Amino acid sequence: MDSLKPTLPTTFVLFANNLPFAVFVFQSPTKELIPESKLVYANSLAESFLDRKIQMENPPSWEDLFPSFQKEGIFNQIISSLQEEKPSRIVIHSGILSQEESDHKKIFSLRASILTENQFSFFLEDITEEVEALENTDKMLHFTGIQNNRLQNFAYIISHNMRQHSTNFKSLIGLLEENPSEEERKNIIHMLHTSADNLNETIIHLNDIVSIGQMLNKPMEVCCLEVEVQKTLNILDGFIKSRNIQVFLEIENNLHLTIIPAYLESILLNLISNAVKYVRLKTGAFLRISAKKTENQVQLCVEDNGLGINLEKHGEKIFGMFKTFHKNEDARGIGLFITKSQVEVLGGTITVQSTEGKGSTFTVLVPDNTGDNFYI
Numbered sequence: 449m450d451s452l453k454p455t456l457p458t459t460f461v462l463f464a465n466n467l468p469f470a471v472f473v474f475q476s477p478t479k480e481l482i483p484e485s486k487l488v489y490a491n492s493l494a495e496s497f498l499d500r501k502i503q504m505e506n507p508p509s510w511e512d513l514f515p516s517f518q519k520e521g522i523f524n525q526i527i528s529s530l531q532e533e534k535p536s537r538i539v540i541h542s543g544i545l546s547q548e549e550s551d552h553k554k555i556f557s558l559r560a561s562i563l564t565e566n567q568f569s570f571f572l573e574d575i576t577e578e579v580e581a582l583e584n585t586d587k588m589l590h591f592t593g594i595q596n597n598r599l600q601n602f603a604y605i606i607s608h609n610m611r612q613h614s615t616n617f618k619s620l621i622g623l624l625e626e627n628p629s630e631e632e633r634k635n636i637i638h639m640l641h642t643s644a645d646n647l648n649e650t651i652i653h654l655n656d657i658v659s660i661g662q663m664l665n666k667p668m669e670v671c672c673l674e675v676e677v678q679k680t681l682n683i684l685d686g687f688i689k690s691r692n693i694q695v696f697l698e699i700e701n702n703l704h705l706t707i708i709p710a711y712l713e714s715i716l717l718n719l720i721s722n723a724v725k726y727v728r729l730k731t732g733a734f735l736r737i738s739a740k741k742t743e744n745q746v747q748l749c750v751e752d753n754g755l756g757i758n759l760e761k762h763g764e765k766i767f768g769m770f771k772t773f774h775k776n777e778d779a780r781g782i783g784l785f786i787t788k789s790q791v792e793v794l795g796g797t798i799t800v801q802s803t804e805g806k807g808s809t810f811t812v813l814v815p816d817n818t819g820d821n822f823y824i
Contacts, residue, residue, distance in 0.1 A: 469571055624636055733753060
């Protein structure tokens with residue numbers, strides 16, 4: 449397959465034949481590279497990179513070999529690089545390089561240089577593994593930060609909340625040992641029961657944090673989002689009716705995603721129950737749940753016209769553990785923390801737009817097939 453014109457430098461050929469990537473040399477009838485420039489050399493790896501046979505007996509032109517380059521603007525990038533006489537690395541995807549359809553998408557790096565007065569060399573290197581490794585490193589760094597944050601919250605509960613419970617128990621037991629009156633004794637026992645309930649709640653929260661990773665062992669299922677939303681609304685039906693909340697559903701037809709059902713149920717229940725819990729109006733209250741597919745992701749929005757949150761004041765704390773922003777007695781500040789952790793484990797994101805006294809909109813983006821995106 450290798451072909452050599454007499455004017456091609458011998459040292460270059462020896463060098464190119466031993467390189468671990470594809471090498472092409474084109475010869476132009478002018479001093480500039482043009483689409484009609486003819487291929488005068490290709491090393492042994494060139495055909496495998498292009499997924500086609502190169503007929504050097506009837507050498508192809510530049511535009512014959514790379515028909516998509518002009519349409520994609522790559523030819524102009526190469527010309528600019530050659531004119532500036534600066535080495536440049538042009539990234540090319542396999543769909544542009546090859547006409548053949550392939551399930552495995554590759555990424556290539558193309559470098560161009562002037563070899564002689566009218567000859568131009570091109571080095572084509574497969575950088576798929578390099579790019580994927582960098583992407584995976586970035587992802588791992590990102591999700592390691594998420595994991596560390598979760599561990600810090602876990603440590604906070606252990607060091608702060610559990611110690612608080614322990615101190616409280618010791619104090620109450622100390623009061624019992626002082627031989628109090630019957631009435632005082634009843635009050636102390638009542639406080640012990642309350643402390644025990646609070647301790648149990650803390651243990652449940654710890655279990656919730658630990659279970660975020662453990663639940664990933666459960667099987668994935670294809671879930672219809674509209675069906676799952678309706679299940680959640682049925683669970684909250686009594687609260688919705690008692691608060692006269694009007695519900696609007698704007699969910700794309702046949703919208704499915706592959707996910708652990710327990711995760712989806714938890715995310716929906718936390719977001720929708722929050723919207724119901726923090727209703728502001730006795731009449732005119734609404735809850736809008738919308739969802740659609742965008743590329744390989746599913747976007748879910750839960751909007752209400754409830755109490756809302758002052759994001760300038762609380763924006764950085766809204767997804768924190770034990771952060772509450774209203775005076776509801778049953779508010780514990782754990783739901784949004786758990787929701788954010790679950791969404792991030794699935795490789796997704798959650799954001800909020802809110803105005804105090806007007807309402808909130810929570811937007812969740814998750815891959816439509818979360819199985820390839822787990823980070824715990």
